Amino acid sequence: MPRTQVLAIQVATGDSRPLSKQIVDAVRMKIATGELESGGKLPSVRGLAQQLGINPNTVAKAYAELGSEGWVESRQGLGLFVAPPRQRLSDDERERRLDDAIRHFVHEVVALDYPPQQALQRLDEALRVLIRKTA
Amino acid sequence: MPRTQVLAIQVATGDSRPLSKQIVDAVRMKIATGELESGGKLPSVRGLAQQLGINPNTVAKAYAELGSEGWVESRQGLGLFVAPPRQRLSDDERERRLDDAIRHFVHEVVALDYPPQQALQRLDEALRVLIRKTA
DNA sequence: AAAGTGTACTATGTATCGTAGTACACCATA
DNA sequence: TATGGTGTACTACGATACATAGTACACTTT
Structure with missing residues (x-):
């Protein structure tokens, strides 16, 4: 079983970007730079929300976008995992x-x-x- | 008296940018490229609104932003004019x-x-x- | 006097964003 | 089997941005 990675992320309400977009940008960047490897496990929705001091729904929204873009995959009841590289857009x-x-x-x-x-x-x-x- | 320039601008509701920002971007670009010369007169709030098929308030909002950024100046009862170049930001x-x-x-x-x-x-x-x- | 100028209001409707709370199906483990 | 952790899907509320609509005012030119 893959071990949960720590995800050194920080968000700020003062940022011009919405909180959910800050999360999406940060995770995408870590995947692109190889800091998050394919198959690696992401923190749970509630866990990351508590870590960042924000609402779980905001994290869930960010994760949903990352999923729809093909960056991560969810396994029922297990969590979110970094998806293998692929063509994501036309x-x-x-x-x-x-x-x-x-x-x-x-x-x-x-x-x-x-x-x-x-x-x-x-x-x-x-x-x-x-x-x-x-x- | 400076003659009113025509301002070939078009806006689209399908654009990702707000209408007012589309106007600001377009006018700023025309000033930066020299298509609008310093001292030139801009179309009136109501005139440009009619030309673009949008609300006069939206044009007024765009003009207000251009004014606060120092790109244009208003002369009471006369209209808006392209301001001379200057340092606009720290x-x-x-x-x-x-x-x-x-x-x-x-x-x-x-x-x-x-x-x-x-x-x-x-x-x-x-x-x-x-x-x-x-x- | 009349028309055209920028500007300043109030109000309404729509959309996005973040928060809050609840609920469900799934999985792993004691 | 029971419990707790997982993603996911809802509804609801408040705040903010955006565009529209209408009105009003001081100013300038004709």
Whole structure:
């Protein structure tokens, strides 16, 4: 039986993102970087809720989204486990959502009047964390 | 007296962004790229609302935000005009908001399992529109 | 005087988010 | 068998954001 991983996660109500999205982002990142290995067990809904000091329903909502996106799988009565890697979205959907993300970032750069080249460099550094795993 | 510019803008309820933000983004972009020159006059609140088929209050909200950010200025009874370029945000605020934007983009790349190098290249192309004006 | 300008209100309806409580089927173990 | 832990599915409430609707006011130009 896989051992439950600790999941060093922290959430903040002051964050611009909803609590459930903060959890989804954090778990997805840990899976993508390999910190959470395929087949590993996630903390229980009630356990993580108590650890974070938030409502169990909020954790359940985050877990439901991770499940619908194919990142985790649930075994009845046992818990949630990291799913094996697979294609999770259609190519069209991927392109559409990346376009949205690019548009969002460009508009923010414009709003801040931030030097584009410098912004690009900052983003390049932030993306390096992923290159090892995705390459 | 400056002539009212036409402002080729279109909004869509299907867009993920609120209507008011769509307007703010579009106007900011046109100012940043030089399509709207400093001192140019913007369409009236009621005029743009009719053109876009939305409520005047929504346009007023967008204009209010553009005003508070320093992109436009209002002259009593005359209308809204593009303000001269200036420093609009503190360096700390700029860095904080860019960090947010970077985090958002990275998380989206992870969620899509999109090749980071490819995403960076796509963003580089999207940012080229700004380089001419900002450089 | 009339029309057009930005701005400031109140009000209504819709949607999202987080919290709270309850309930159910499933599994492992004492 | 009984108990406790698992994910999941509901309902309900309050807070917030968003768009719409309507009204009103001070200002400027014609």
